[in-house]
Structure formats: structure tokens, C-alpha cells
Amino acid sequence: MYTARANRLTPYMFMAPAAVIMAIALLYPLGYMVWGSFRDWNPSQTIGEAEFVGLKNYITLFYDPAFRESLGVTLTFASVVVVAEMVIGVGLALLLDRNIRGMSVLRTLFILPMMIAPVVVGLMWRYMYHPTVGTFNRTLESLGLPKVDWLGDHALMSVIIADIWQWTPFIFILALAALQSLPRSALEAARIDGATAWQQIVHIKIPLMMPVLIVTALLRLIDAFKVLEVILVMTEGGPGLSTEILALRISRTATEFRELGVAAAMSNYLLMLLLILTVGMFAVTKLQEARAARLARQVQEDT
Amino acid sequence: MPEIRLENLVKRYGNVQVLHGIDLAMAENEFTVLVGPSGCGKSTTLRMVAGLENVSEGEIYVDGTPISHLDPKDRGLAMVFQDYALYPHMDVARNISFALRLQKRPKAEIEAKVREVADIVGLTEFLHRKPGALSGGQRQRVAMARALAKDSGIFLFDEPLSNLDAKLRGQMRAELAIMRQRVQKNMIYVTHDQIEAMTLADRIVVMHGGYIQQQGTPEELFKRPANKFVAGFLGSPPMNFLDADLQDQGGTLHAVGQGFSIALPASKAQALGRTAGAVTLGIRPSDLNFDPGAPDAAAFDLKVQVSEYIGAQSVLVCQTGGAQVTVELKSETPIALGETLRFAVRPEGLHLFDRATEAAL
DSSP states (O other): OHHHHHHHHHHHHHHHHHHHHHIIIIIHHHHHHHHHTTEEOOTTSOTTTSEEOTTHHHHHHHHOHHHHHHHHHHHHHHHHHHHHHHHHHHHHHHHHOSOOTTHHHHHHHHTHHHHSOHHHHHHHHHHHTOTTTSHHHHHHHHTTOOOOOTTTTTHHHHHHHHHHHHHHHHHHHHHHHHHHTSOHHHHHHHHHTTOOHHHHIIIIIHHHHHHHHHHHHHHHHHHHHTOOHHHHHHTTTOSTTTTOOHHHHHHHHHHTSOOHHHHHHHHHHHHHHHHHHHHHHHHHHHHHHHHHHHHHHHHHHHO | OOOEEEEEEEEEETTEEEEEEEEEEEOTTOEEEEEOSTTSSHHHHHHHHHTSSOOSEEEEEETTEEOTTSOGGGSOEEEEOTTOOOOTTSOHHHHHHHHHHHTTOOHHHHHHHHHHHHHHHTOGGGTTOOGGGSOHHHHHHHHHHHHHHTOOSEEEEESTTTTSOHHHHHHHHHHHHHHHHHSOOEEEEEESOHHHHHHHOSEEEEEETTEEEEEEOHHHHHHSOSBHHHHHHSSSSOOEEEEEEEEEETTEEEEEETTEEEEOOHHHHHHHOOSOEEEEEEEOGGGEEEOTTOOGGGEEEEEEEEEEEOSSEEEEEEEETTEEEEEEEETTSOOOTTOEEEEEEOGGGEEEEETTTOBBO
16 A cells, blocks of 8 residues: 555656756746736845836836837747748758758758857857948949948848848758658659659648648747847847847846836746747647547547 | 560669669550569569669660650559558548649549549548548558559559558458459559469569569469579479489489489470489479378378468478478378378479579479
């Protein structure tokens, strides 16, 4: 009796250390942030000294045009980069899914941008975008074309280009892995059935890759909402608020405006947004599993 | 429908040559089975006909026209794959109609065609199921229906039954034979299973090591194998091989080995064209019969070690000299294990092969 209960508890005992670390490293700061978001809290105060203001921070933010603009910039940034990265990444994977000499070297080169530290990426692009000495403008100049004010008038576009450069490889390697795990014989059958290369992509490859692509896009979307370093280094959110994504505004609110409560509330808004995406992602995978299980059940009922 | 001809077909992967000049002609509406052990080049040959593998040398002709430079889609053929190769995201009806939809045929025609072939293979009630919701046998039928729907004259099968369990395989084999009578097409069928080859084929092509060993009707190959490999590959249980020497004994040619001296029929001896030398004597298990009164010159004395009861027939595993011999006979024959018994051999069941070249004599 006693041993039976001990046996039942064993797995939980093994899990306990991990659970404790999770609680300290994840739940405690999270709870601290949620608690802080209900207070008018200055960095010079301890959290106990700060005045409790209820939902005031959330309401203020909701009507704050700067916050709304920042949210708009974030949404634009995230949706544009994810769509562009998906199209380019999947396109590259479709092009490079073949046996060419030196392909493994090429693949390694393709994923290099992903391995560079974001701050370095930001610095690199800032120099390339530099109005007078940057590569882009010098090239344009030597071709006799007018210069472009990359980090001025077109700051958001420039930031988007840098992000696409850095993160397309991520989509590319996942899409390539998905492609290479497709059933070869189904593709051969399609060739015999008369599908052109393009029809094979549209009718067979993309539909079969879809489960992986959906999860990849959601992962990338979640990541795109949290981007900070590259933009911080390149534009610091400027000019004006044109590239001030939420993560940047949160950090500025906390450090420059010294409003920890408001920053915490903003973080919670972002957290909620990401939570919705994450739940969406889980829903997609659960749905796929449920469908597979249903199909398997149907076969069993038949036999 | 069309006539297919392979001329000096060679396949190389890098420096490794896997097919050494295959010459083969398949007449109209013929059911040709390429059979051989794994790695013999049969699947490669089929995939070259399909256009899924490049031809290294030689040419494939369909009705006299060379096609080896064409894409698979332009060769006008249908293929059934070993793992069925269904499109998992399409239901049965869409799987079957994929080729027709690519051709942009009218909707009504496509629907009619899908119903027609689904009826042939017995899938009508499953048209809206995805492949994941079908059993192995049903998936196999979908693959068959998809190939049938294409209306092409050439039908290729790449080991279509090898992923099914034994019972289902027998059933599908019979259905294939029936379907084969209904649809007039030129079919090439690859298998490693000699029973499928024997039961389905108009013509069997036995391949080994990248060469064609022999081709002909199942009966020709079974009765007159061209060499030891073909003799041993076709037939179940497989043919027994015993080392023997030719000796003239009192005017009659004998095959003499350890523990036996079998007289060869006069006609066989004459056709042999030699009166001495090392040979391999081949005897099918079914050509041996329990007969205690058989004369020495037409019998083996075998020590019965194991009796494998299969039902109406039993297979005896016996020992003579240093060699193992199997005998197939009716189960009611009274046999005692461990005893040495006398088995008569049917004179027409004697096959002789040159021991060095393994060619039939």
C-alpha cells in the first residue's frame, strides 16, 4: 500500500527540481511583472513603496497614441517580415532541393546570417545603410543613381530588409528539411501523372509541407514581435516613432521615462498577444494530431 | 497496347555499372514480368522505362519511336508503386483524377471516369476517404485505380504487392489476373516473388546481376531453364542440385555422384553431346517419388530428417552423401523420420548443368 503510493509519486519527485527552477526563473519574474503593472512605480522605489493604481496603466496605454503607433509599427513589421521570409525561404528551398555539386557548402553559407549575433547584424547594416559611406549609397552613386535616405525616410523598410536577411535562412532550413522528408514516390507518381515542375510544387509539395510551414510561420511571427537588438542598434526606434517596435518602447519606458508600472503593463499586452499566437500554434498541432487519430480510427473500424 | 523494345540498355551509377546491355521486346498487350533477387536490376530497368532514371546507354522504343529523352509525363504510361505513392492530402477521388485534372478534361468526363475505375477496383464507397483512412489493400486498389484512370497503353508495376500481408497478397494477385483480362494494355511487372511471376506473366524475364538470364513463357522457363540460376529461382520449394560426373556404364550414360548413379534417358544422353565431365544434376522436389521398388539406376536413397507438413503436400528434408535434398509428396504417403528410404526420379525431371559455366546441357 505504502510502496504503491511511493511508486506513484516517484515521477513527480524526479520532476520536482525542474519544477522548482521553473517556478523561480519563470513564474516569479512573471508574477513580479504582473504585480508591478498595477502600480505607479518609479525605479528609485522598491515595489512595496509604489502606489497601487489598479488598471490605470493599462487604460492609459490603451488611449496613448504613441503606444498605439508603436503597436502598429510592430504589427506591420511582423506581418511584412514573416510573409516576405516565408515566400523567399520556401522559394529558395524549392530551388535548392536537388543534388548539385557543392550544395552542402551553399546550404551552410545560406544559414550564416542566422548565426551572427543580432547586435552585430544591426551594426553591420547600419554601416551599409550609412548615407554617405555606406555600401548601398556608394553603389547607387557609382551607378549614377540618386542616393536613398535608408535609415531616414525609409527606416521601417530598411529595418525590414535587415530582418529578412537575417531570418530567411531559418525558414529556408526548415522548409528544406520538410521538402526532403516528403515521400519521394508520391512526387515520382506526380511526374508520371503529367505534373510539370510548377504543378508538382503547387499540387503536391506545398500542400504536403503545409503543417511544417504553418508552425514555422507562427514561430517566426512570435519571434518577430519580440525583435529588439537589431532595430535598437540601427535606428533606436527613429526617426520619430517610425521604427519603434513594442520591445523598444518597453525598454525606453522603463529606462528613459522611468515608468516601470507602465512598462510592465505594456509587456503584459505584448505577452497576451504572443499568448494568443502560441495558443493558436498549439491548436494547429492538436488539430493535426486529432485528424491523424480520426483517420486511424476509421481504418480500425473497417477491419 | 504499344510494342515496347529495349535495345542494349545500360545503366551506370558513377563508375558502377548495374545493367549490362538489356535487350528485350515486349509485344502488344503482353504481360511481361521482370523477376529476380534484389539488386538484379529489374526495378532500375522499369524506372528507366518510366523515365524516372536516366538511360546511360542504349535506347527504349515505343512503337518504334525512341523515348529515352522524354519526360515521364510525355511517355504516356501509368505506374503502380511499391509503397502506393498516393497523394496523402487528396481523397480517393482526387487521387484517381489527378492526372485527368492536370489535363484539364471536362468535369463530367472526369467524374464518369473516376466512377468507372472505382467500380473496377471496388472502391466506390471510399471515394471521399483520405489515404490515411484506408487499409493497405485499399490503398493498393487506389494506386491501381489511379493508373487505370489514365487510359495509357503502358502499365508499369513496381513490386505492387510486396507491402501486403500474405493472405491479401494472394487475393490481390488473383484480382490482378482478372483485371489483366479486362484491360488490354502492355504491362511490365517487377517482382522478386517467383509465384507472382509464374501466375501473372505471359512472359517472364529472369534477371540476375544486371543481365537477363532467360526469358519466355512460365512453362518454358519452368521446364527448360537455361541455366542453374533460373532453375533454382523458379519453383517452390526450389530445385535440388547435386554434383555428379558423367560416366558411360554398359552403353548407357549415367550421372554418378555420392550415393547415386542415375541412368539418363537415351534422348537426353544424345542431346548432351558429351559422355564425360563434371556436371550439376538438378531435380525438382516434385519430380521425386517414394517408391521402395525402384531400380538403382532411377532412384536415390535418402535419409529423411524433417517432414514439413503443409496440408495436402509435405516437404521432406533429406540427406544423401553430403548434400541436402528436398522431396515434395502427398501427405498421406507413409514416411518414417530418420529412416533411409528409396525415392524414384521421373526421367523427364532430370536437368543437367555444366558445373563450371552453370549453363543447361
